[in-house]
Amino acid sequence: MKVTREQAAANREKVLQAAGRLFRKHGFEGIGLADIMKAAGLTHGGFYGHFDSKHDLAAEACERALDASRKSWIEGSPGADLETAVRKYLTPRHRSDPGRGCLFAALGSEVARQPRNVRHAFTEGLRSTIHAIAELLPGPSAASRREQAVATMAGLVGAMILSRAVDDAQFSDEILEAAAAVFSRTN
Amino acid sequence: MKVTREQAAANREKVLQAAGRLFRKHGFEGIGLADIMKAAGLTHGGFYGHFDSKHDLAAEACERALDASRKSWIEGSPGADLETAVRKYLTPRHRSDPGRGCLFAALGSEVARQPRNVRHAFTEGLRSTIHAIAELLPGPSAASRREQAVATMAGLVGAMILSRAVDDAQFSDEILEAAAAVFSRTN
DNA sequence: TGTACATCAGTGAACGCGCGTTCACTGATGTAC
DNA sequence: TGTACATCAGTGAACGCGCGTTCACTGATGTAC
Numbered sequence: 291m292k293v294t295r296e297q298a299a300a301n302r303e304k305v306l307q308a309a310g311r312l313f314r315k316h317g318f319e320g321i322g323l324a325d326i327m328k329a330a331g332l333t334h335g336g337f338y339g340h341f342d343s344k345h346d347l348a349a350e351a352c353e354r355a356l357d358a359s360r361k362s363w364i365e366g367s368p369g370a371d372l373e374t375a376v377r378k379y380l381t382p383r384h385r386s387d388p389g390r391g392c393l394f395a396a397l398g399s400e401v402a403r404q405p406r407n408v409r410h411a412f413t414e415g416l417r418s419t420i421h422a423i424a425e426l427l428p429g430p431s432a433a434s435r436r437e438q439a440v441a442t443m444a445g446l447v448g449a450m451i452l453s454r455a456v457d458d459a460q461f462s463d464e465i466l467e468a469a470a471a472v473f474s475r476t477n
Numbered sequence: 478m479k480v481t482r483e484q485a486a487a488n489r490e491k492v493l494q495a496a497g498r499l500f501r502k503h504g505f506e507g508i509g510l511a512d513i514m515k516a517a518g519l520t521h522g523g524f525y526g527h528f529d530s531k532h533d534l535a536a537e538a539c540e541r542a543l544d545a546s547r548k549s550w551i552e553g554s555p556g557a558d559l560e561t562a563v564r565k566y567l568t569p570r571h572r573s574d575p576g577r578g579c580l581f582a583a584l585g586s587e588v589a590r591q592p593r594n595v596r597h598a599f600t601e602g603l604r605s606t607i608h609a610i611a612e613l614l615p616g617p618s619a620a621s622r623r624e625q626a627v628a629t630m631a632g633l634v635g636a637m638i639l640s641r642a643v644d645d646a647q648f649s650d651e652i653l654e655a656a657a658a659v660f661s662r663t664n
Numbered sequence: 665t666g667t668a669c670a671t672c673a674g675t676g677a678a679c680g681c682g683c684g685t686t687c688a689c690t691g692a693t694g695t696a697c
Numbered sequence: 698t699g700t701a702c703a704t705c706a707g708t709g710a711a712c713g714c715g716c717g718t719t720c721a722c723t724g725a726t727g728t729a730c
Contacts, residue, residue, distance in 0.1 A: 323684065399583060455589050468627035
Protein backbone atom coordinates (compact mmCIF):
# COMPACT_ATOMS: atom_id res chain seq x y z
CA MET A 291 0.00 0.00 0.00
CA LYS A 292 1.70 3.11 -1.21
CA VAL A 293 1.05 6.26 0.77
CA THR A 294 1.14 10.02 0.14
CA ARG A 295 4.60 11.55 0.13
CA GLU A 296 3.57 13.71 3.07
CA GLN A 297 2.25 10.63 4.84
CA ALA A 298 5.56 8.88 4.25
CA ALA A 299 7.46 11.84 5.66
CA ALA A 300 5.11 11.89 8.65
CA ASN A 301 5.70 8.17 9.14
CA ARG A 302 9.45 8.68 9.12
CA GLU A 303 8.97 11.32 11.77
CA LYS A 304 6.89 8.98 13.87
CA VAL A 305 9.62 6.35 13.66
CA LEU A 306 12.19 8.90 14.85
CA GLN A 307 9.94 9.96 17.71
CA ALA A 308 9.24 6.39 18.79
CA ALA A 309 12.93 5.50 18.50
CA GLY A 310 13.98 8.48 20.60
CA ARG A 311 11.55 7.51 23.31
CA LEU A 312 12.16 3.75 23.26
CA PHE A 313 15.95 3.96 23.07
CA ARG A 314 15.93 6.21 26.13
CA LYS A 315 13.56 3.89 27.94
CA HIS A 316 15.15 0.54 27.11
CA GLY A 317 18.67 1.32 25.92
CA PHE A 318 20.06 0.96 22.41
CA GLU A 319 20.26 -2.81 22.70
CA GLY A 320 17.12 -3.26 24.78
CA ILE A 321 14.64 -2.46 22.03
CA GLY A 322 14.25 -3.98 18.57
CA LEU A 323 13.37 -2.46 15.23
CA ALA A 324 10.11 -4.39 15.09
CA ASP A 325 8.92 -2.82 18.35
CA ILE A 326 10.00 0.65 17.31
CA MET A 327 8.14 0.33 14.01
CA LYS A 328 5.08 -1.02 15.77
CA ALA A 329 5.14 1.94 18.18
CA ALA A 330 5.17 4.17 15.11
CA GLY A 331 2.13 2.34 13.75
CA LEU A 332 4.02 0.49 11.03
CA THR A 333 5.42 -2.97 10.34
CA HIS A 334 9.12 -3.74 10.53
CA GLY A 335 9.60 -4.53 6.84
CA GLY A 336 9.31 -0.91 5.81
CA PHE A 337 12.15 0.22 8.02
CA TYR A 338 14.89 0.09 5.40
CA GLY A 339 12.94 2.32 3.12
CA HIS A 340 13.56 5.11 5.64
CA PHE A 341 16.94 4.30 7.22
CA ASP A 342 20.10 2.44 6.26
CA SER A 343 20.54 0.63 9.56
CA LYS A 344 19.56 0.59 13.21
CA HIS A 345 22.67 2.62 13.98
CA ASP A 346 21.65 5.31 11.52
CA LEU A 347 18.23 5.49 13.10
CA ALA A 348 19.87 5.77 16.52
CA ALA A 349 22.10 8.61 15.42
CA GLU A 350 19.28 10.58 13.84
CA ALA A 351 16.86 9.92 16.69
CA CYS A 352 19.47 11.06 19.22
CA GLU A 353 20.09 14.26 17.31
CA ARG A 354 16.38 15.06 17.35
CA ALA A 355 15.91 14.13 20.97
CA LEU A 356 18.92 16.17 22.06
CA ASP A 357 17.68 19.27 20.28
CA ALA A 358 14.16 18.82 21.59
CA SER A 359 15.08 18.29 25.21
CA ARG A 360 17.59 21.14 25.28
CA LYS A 361 14.92 23.45 23.90
CA SER A 362 12.28 22.40 26.38
CA TRP A 363 14.73 22.43 29.26
CA ILE A 364 16.77 25.60 28.87
CA GLU A 365 16.29 27.50 25.66
CA GLY A 366 12.51 27.27 25.91
CA SER A 367 12.34 29.51 28.99
CA PRO A 368 14.60 32.47 28.30
CA GLY A 369 15.60 34.59 31.23
CA ALA A 370 15.48 31.70 33.67
CA ASP A 371 18.42 31.36 36.01
CA LEU A 372 20.67 28.42 36.86
CA GLU A 373 18.73 27.39 39.94
CA THR A 374 15.51 27.13 37.93
CA ALA A 375 17.21 24.98 35.30
CA VAL A 376 18.87 22.73 37.87
CA ARG A 377 15.69 22.19 39.84
CA LYS A 378 13.71 21.56 36.68
CA TYR A 379 16.18 18.84 35.73
CA LEU A 380 16.46 17.05 39.07
CA THR A 381 12.78 16.20 39.59
CA PRO A 382 11.19 12.86 40.48
CA ARG A 383 9.07 13.38 37.39
CA HIS A 384 12.15 13.46 35.17
CA ARG A 385 13.62 10.48 37.01
CA SER A 386 10.53 8.35 36.40
CA ASP A 387 10.18 9.19 32.72
CA PRO A 388 13.51 8.58 30.98
CA GLY A 389 11.74 8.17 27.63
CA ARG A 390 10.99 11.86 27.53
CA GLY A 391 13.98 13.08 29.49
CA CYS A 392 17.66 13.82 29.13
CA LEU A 393 19.44 11.60 26.65
CA PHE A 394 22.76 11.83 28.48
CA ALA A 395 21.19 10.49 31.65
CA ALA A 396 19.19 7.79 29.87
CA LEU A 397 21.96 6.45 27.63
CA GLY A 398 25.15 8.05 28.91
CA SER A 399 27.24 5.03 29.70
CA GLU A 400 26.15 3.22 26.55
CA VAL A 401 27.22 5.96 24.18
CA ALA A 402 30.94 5.19 24.49
CA ARG A 403 30.20 1.82 22.89
CA GLN A 404 28.11 3.17 20.01
CA PRO A 405 29.29 3.76 16.44
CA ARG A 406 30.80 7.01 15.25
CA ASN A 407 27.63 8.75 14.11
CA VAL A 408 25.79 8.21 17.38
CA ARG A 409 28.74 9.43 19.41
CA HIS A 410 29.02 12.45 17.17
CA ALA A 411 25.39 13.42 17.66
CA PHE A 412 25.93 13.19 21.42
CA THR A 413 29.07 15.25 21.30
CA GLU A 414 27.41 18.10 19.45
CA GLY A 415 24.36 17.91 21.69
CA LEU A 416 26.55 18.08 24.78
CA ARG A 417 28.49 21.02 23.38
CA SER A 418 25.29 23.00 22.82
CA THR A 419 23.90 22.09 26.22
CA ILE A 420 27.04 23.12 28.06
CA HIS A 421 27.08 26.34 26.08
CA ALA A 422 23.49 27.03 27.12
CA ILE A 423 24.29 26.36 30.78
CA ALA A 424 27.33 28.62 30.67
CA GLU A 425 25.06 31.47 29.63
CA LEU A 426 23.02 31.07 32.80
CA LEU A 427 26.05 31.36 35.05
CA PRO A 428 27.55 34.39 36.68
CA GLY A 429 31.29 34.25 37.25
CA PRO A 430 34.22 36.51 36.50
CA SER A 431 35.44 35.12 33.19
CA ALA A 432 34.07 33.16 30.29
CA ALA A 433 36.59 30.42 31.09
CA SER A 434 35.39 30.06 34.66
CA ARG A 435 31.74 30.11 33.57
CA ARG A 436 32.49 27.35 31.10
CA GLU A 437 34.35 25.30 33.67
CA GLN A 438 31.40 25.63 36.03
CA ALA A 439 28.99 24.72 33.22
CA VAL A 440 30.89 21.54 32.37
CA ALA A 441 31.05 20.44 36.00
CA THR A 442 27.39 21.29 36.57
CA MET A 443 26.28 19.30 33.54
CA ALA A 444 28.36 16.36 34.74
CA GLY A 445 26.80 16.68 38.18
CA LEU A 446 23.24 16.76 36.88
CA VAL A 447 23.72 13.81 34.55
CA GLY A 448 25.52 11.80 37.21
CA ALA A 449 22.87 12.54 39.82
CA MET A 450 20.03 11.50 37.53
CA ILE A 451 21.82 8.29 36.56
CA LEU A 452 22.57 7.36 40.15
CA SER A 453 19.07 8.23 41.35
CA ARG A 454 17.63 5.93 38.69
CA ALA A 455 20.07 3.10 39.39
CA VAL A 456 19.40 2.94 43.10
CA ASP A 457 16.69 0.55 44.33
CA ASP A 458 15.89 2.52 47.49
CA ALA A 459 13.37 5.32 46.97
CA GLN A 460 14.57 7.37 49.92
CA PHE A 461 18.22 7.18 48.85
CA SER A 462 17.14 8.08 45.32
CA ASP A 463 15.33 11.19 46.56
CA GLU A 464 18.33 12.13 48.66
CA ILE A 465 20.57 12.06 45.58
CA LEU A 466 18.27 14.40 43.66
CA GLU A 467 17.94 16.78 46.59
CA ALA A 468 21.62 16.90 47.48
CA ALA A 469 22.61 17.54 43.88
CA ALA A 470 19.92 20.20 43.51
CA ALA A 471 21.16 21.98 46.61
CA VAL A 472 24.82 21.86 45.63
CA PHE A 473 24.54 22.55 41.92
CA SER A 474 22.06 25.40 42.18
CA ARG A 475 24.51 27.36 44.31
CA THR A 476 26.38 29.78 42.09
CA ASN A 477 29.48 30.51 44.06
CA MET B 478 37.13 -33.76 33.51
CA LYS B 479 36.51 -33.22 37.16
CA VAL B 480 38.80 -30.83 38.95
CA THR B 481 40.00 -30.24 42.51
CA ARG B 482 37.55 -28.45 44.76
CA GLU B 483 40.07 -25.65 45.17
CA GLN B 484 40.52 -25.50 41.41
CA ALA B 485 36.75 -25.26 40.98
CA ALA B 486 36.58 -22.41 43.49
CA ALA B 487 39.45 -20.68 41.69
CA ASN B 488 37.64 -21.13 38.38
CA ARG B 489 34.51 -19.55 39.82
CA GLU B 490 36.63 -16.64 40.94
CA LYS B 491 38.14 -16.29 37.48
CA VAL B 492 34.65 -16.19 35.98
CA LEU B 493 33.65 -13.41 38.39
CA GLN B 494 36.80 -11.46 37.57
CA ALA B 495 36.32 -11.84 33.83
CA ALA B 496 32.65 -10.93 34.10
CA GLY B 497 33.40 -7.80 36.13
CA ARG B 498 35.89 -6.66 33.54
CA LEU B 499 33.88 -7.57 30.44
CA PHE B 500 30.56 -6.22 31.68
CA ARG B 501 32.25 -2.89 32.40
CA LYS B 502 33.94 -2.90 29.02
CA HIS B 503 31.00 -4.01 26.84
CA GLY B 504 27.88 -3.44 28.91
CA PHE B 505 25.60 -6.10 30.40
CA GLU B 506 24.04 -6.87 27.04
CA GLY B 507 27.19 -6.39 24.99
CA ILE B 508 28.99 -9.52 26.16
CA GLY B 509 27.82 -13.12 26.13
CA LEU B 510 28.34 -15.95 28.59
CA ALA B 511 30.44 -17.90 26.12
CA ASP B 512 32.94 -15.05 25.83
CA ILE B 513 33.05 -14.52 29.59
CA MET B 514 33.71 -18.21 30.18
CA LYS B 515 36.36 -18.25 27.47
CA ALA B 516 38.07 -15.25 29.10
CA ALA B 517 38.11 -17.27 32.32
CA GLY B 518 39.74 -20.17 30.46
CA LEU B 519 36.64 -22.38 30.45
CA THR B 520 33.90 -23.46 28.09
CA HIS B 521 30.39 -22.08 28.30
CA GLY B 522 28.68 -25.35 29.23
CA GLY B 523 30.05 -25.30 32.76
CA PHE B 524 28.56 -21.94 33.57
CA TYR B 525 25.39 -23.21 35.23
CA GLY B 526 27.39 -25.31 37.63
CA HIS B 527 28.58 -22.04 39.17
CA PHE B 528 25.70 -19.60 38.71
CA ASP B 529 21.94 -19.77 38.29
CA SER B 530 21.70 -17.24 35.48
CA LYS B 531 23.51 -14.45 33.70
CA HIS B 532 21.72 -11.97 35.96
CA ASP B 533 23.02 -13.73 39.07
CA LEU B 534 26.54 -13.61 37.68
CA ALA B 535 26.09 -9.91 36.95
CA ALA B 536 24.91 -9.18 40.48
CA GLU B 537 27.75 -11.06 42.11
CA ALA B 538 30.39 -9.71 39.75
CA CYS B 539 29.19 -6.15 40.39
CA GLU B 540 29.36 -6.64 44.13
CA ARG B 541 32.97 -7.81 43.85
CA ALA B 542 33.96 -5.09 41.43
CA LEU B 543 32.37 -2.38 43.56
CA ASP B 544 34.20 -3.49 46.68
CA ALA B 545 37.47 -3.85 44.84
CA SER B 546 37.41 -0.47 43.12
CA ARG B 547 36.29 1.37 46.24
CA LYS B 548 39.17 -0.17 48.14
CA SER B 549 41.76 0.66 45.52
CA TRP B 550 40.34 4.13 45.03
CA ILE B 551 39.66 5.51 48.49
CA GLU B 552 39.99 3.06 51.34
CA GLY B 553 43.30 1.76 50.03
CA SER B 554 45.10 5.04 50.69
CA PRO B 555 44.07 6.18 54.15
CA GLY B 556 44.78 9.75 55.10
CA ALA B 557 44.40 10.99 51.53
CA ASP B 558 42.29 14.09 51.04
CA LEU B 559 39.40 14.84 48.71
CA GLU B 560 41.52 16.47 46.05
CA THR B 561 43.74 13.40 45.79
CA ALA B 562 40.73 11.12 45.43
CA VAL B 563 39.06 13.35 42.84
CA ARG B 564 42.20 13.69 40.74
CA LYS B 565 42.88 9.98 40.97
CA TYR B 566 39.39 9.31 39.61
CA LEU B 567 39.34 11.80 36.76
CA THR B 568 42.39 10.59 34.84
CA PRO B 569 42.74 9.77 31.12
CA ARG B 570 44.01 6.41 32.30
CA HIS B 571 40.74 5.68 34.08
CA ARG B 572 38.80 6.98 31.09
CA SER B 573 40.52 4.63 28.66
CA ASP B 574 40.19 1.51 30.81
CA PRO B 575 36.55 1.11 31.85
CA GLY B 576 37.08 -2.62 32.40
CA ARG B 577 39.14 -1.93 35.49
CA GLY B 578 37.49 1.30 36.54
CA CYS B 579 34.43 2.64 38.28
CA LEU B 580 31.35 0.50 37.82
CA PHE B 581 28.97 3.44 38.14
CA ALA B 582 30.68 5.21 35.26
CA ALA B 583 30.94 2.10 33.10
CA LEU B 584 27.39 0.82 33.56
CA GLY B 585 25.52 3.64 35.28
CA SER B 586 22.70 4.25 32.85
CA GLU B 587 22.15 0.53 32.27
CA VAL B 588 21.66 -0.32 35.91
CA ALA B 589 18.16 1.15 36.09
CA ARG B 590 17.09 -1.52 33.58
CA GLN B 591 18.70 -4.44 35.42
CA PRO B 592 16.93 -6.92 37.69
CA ARG B 593 16.55 -6.42 41.41
CA ASN B 594 19.73 -8.16 42.58
CA VAL B 595 22.01 -6.15 40.28
CA ARG B 596 20.39 -2.88 41.29
CA HIS B 597 20.72 -3.84 44.93
CA ALA B 598 24.44 -4.53 44.63
CA PHE B 599 24.85 -1.11 43.03
CA THR B 600 22.84 0.60 45.70
CA GLU B 601 24.92 -0.83 48.52
CA GLY B 602 28.13 -0.11 46.66
CA LEU B 603 27.07 3.50 46.12
CA ARG B 604 26.12 3.88 49.76
CA SER B 605 29.57 2.74 50.88
CA THR B 606 31.34 4.90 48.34
CA ILE B 607 29.44 8.03 49.32
CA HIS B 608 30.12 7.26 52.95
CA ALA B 609 33.83 6.98 52.20
CA ILE B 610 33.82 10.29 50.33
CA ALA B 611 31.97 12.03 53.14
CA GLU B 612 34.80 11.09 55.48
CA LEU B 613 37.27 12.94 53.28
CA LEU B 614 35.29 16.17 53.41
CA PRO B 615 35.54 19.07 55.78
CA GLY B 616 32.31 20.95 56.42
CA PRO B 617 30.43 22.10 59.48
CA SER B 618 27.93 19.26 59.94
CA ALA B 619 27.64 15.60 59.02
CA ALA B 620 24.57 16.48 56.94
CA SER B 621 26.43 19.04 54.88
CA ARG B 622 29.39 16.71 54.41
CA ARG B 623 27.05 14.01 53.21
CA GLU B 624 25.27 16.39 50.84
CA GLN B 625 28.62 17.41 49.38
CA ALA B 626 29.68 13.77 49.12
CA VAL B 627 26.54 12.82 47.18
CA ALA B 628 26.93 15.73 44.79
CA THR B 629 30.64 15.08 44.33
CA MET B 630 30.08 11.41 43.53
CA ALA B 631 27.41 12.40 41.01
CA GLY B 632 29.81 14.91 39.47
CA LEU B 633 32.65 12.42 39.15
CA VAL B 634 30.47 9.71 37.65
CA GLY B 635 28.80 12.14 35.26
CA ALA B 636 32.11 13.62 34.16
CA MET B 637 33.63 10.21 33.45
CA ILE B 638 30.56 9.10 31.51
CA LEU B 639 30.47 12.26 29.42
CA SER B 640 34.22 12.23 28.78
CA ARG B 641 33.91 8.67 27.47
CA ALA B 642 30.84 9.38 25.35
CA VAL B 643 32.33 12.33 23.51
CA ASP B 644 34.13 11.67 20.21
CA ASP B 645 36.43 14.70 20.44
CA ALA B 646 39.60 14.09 22.45
CA GLN B 647 40.09 17.74 23.34
CA PHE B 648 36.51 18.14 24.57
CA SER B 649 36.89 14.91 26.52
CA ASP B 650 40.02 16.22 28.26
CA GLU B 651 38.27 19.47 29.02
CA ILE B 652 35.49 17.62 30.80
CA LEU B 653 37.91 15.74 33.03
CA GLU B 654 39.88 18.87 33.83
CA ALA B 655 36.89 21.10 34.53
CA ALA B 656 35.33 18.51 36.81
CA ALA B 657 38.65 17.93 38.59
CA ALA B 658 39.03 21.65 39.21
CA VAL B 659 35.49 22.17 40.47
CA PHE B 660 35.03 19.01 42.50
CA SER B 661 38.39 19.12 44.24
CA ARG B 662 37.54 22.51 45.74
CA THR B 663 36.22 22.03 49.24
CA ASN B 664 34.27 25.13 49.90
C1' DT C 665 48.42 -47.69 51.97
C1' DG C 666 45.90 -49.60 48.06
C1' DT C 667 41.80 -50.54 45.40
C1' DA C 668 36.90 -49.89 43.61
C1' DC C 669 33.52 -46.97 42.85
C1' DA C 670 30.49 -42.92 43.27
C1' DT C 671 30.68 -38.09 42.55
C1' DC C 672 30.66 -34.07 39.99
C1' DA C 673 33.42 -30.01 37.40
C1' DG C 674 33.89 -29.27 32.99
C1' DT C 675 32.91 -30.33 27.76
C1' DG C 676 30.64 -29.50 23.50
C1' DA C 677 26.54 -30.32 20.82
C1' DA C 678 21.94 -28.91 20.66
C1' DC C 679 17.59 -26.23 21.82
C1' DG C 680 14.53 -22.34 21.03
C1' DC C 681 14.13 -17.65 20.58
C1' DG C 682 14.65 -12.87 19.15
C1' DC C 683 17.13 -9.96 16.52
C1' DG C 684 18.76 -7.10 12.24
C1' DT C 685 18.23 -7.48 7.64
C1' DT C 686 16.37 -8.99 2.94
C1' DC C 687 12.94 -9.71 -0.45
C1' DA C 688 8.91 -10.74 -3.38
C1' DC C 689 4.72 -8.80 -3.36
C1' DT C 690 0.61 -5.37 -2.92
C1' DG C 691 -2.05 -1.65 -4.10
C1' DA C 692 -2.62 3.38 -3.62
C1' DT C 693 -0.26 7.40 -5.49
C1' DG C 694 1.43 10.35 -8.87
C1' DT C 695 2.32 11.26 -13.62
C1' DA C 696 2.12 11.23 -18.73
C1' DC C 697 -0.92 11.77 -22.32
C1' DT D 698 -10.60 16.49 -16.72
C1' DG D 699 -10.15 11.54 -17.43
C1' DT D 700 -7.60 7.35 -18.25
C1' DA D 701 -3.48 4.04 -18.24
C1' DC D 702 0.45 2.89 -16.27
C1' DA D 703 4.81 3.29 -13.73
C1' DT D 704 6.35 4.13 -9.18
C1' DC D 705 7.27 3.07 -4.64
C1' DA D 706 5.73 3.08 0.68
C1' DG D 707 4.44 -0.38 3.26
C1' DT D 708 3.56 -5.63 4.22
C1' DG D 709 4.78 -10.01 6.08
C1' DA D 710 7.40 -14.18 5.39
C1' DA D 711 11.97 -15.67 5.47
C1' DC D 712 17.15 -15.57 6.24
C1' DG D 713 21.16 -16.28 9.15
C1' DC D 714 23.18 -15.45 13.34
C1' DG D 715 24.20 -15.09 18.24
C1' DC D 716 22.42 -15.58 22.50
C1' DG D 717 20.96 -17.86 27.17
C1' DT D 718 20.11 -22.19 28.57
C1' DT D 719 19.95 -27.47 28.68
C1' DC D 720 21.81 -31.97 28.55
C1' DA D 721 24.21 -36.40 27.81
C1' DC D 722 28.66 -37.44 28.41
C1' DT D 723 33.73 -37.65 30.16
C1' DG D 724 37.21 -38.64 33.22
C1' DA D 725 39.77 -36.99 37.26
C1' DT D 726 38.72 -36.51 42.14
C1' DG D 727 37.50 -37.93 46.54
C1' DT D 728 35.80 -41.50 49.51
C1' DA D 729 34.60 -46.04 51.54
C1' DC D 730 36.58 -50.18 52.73
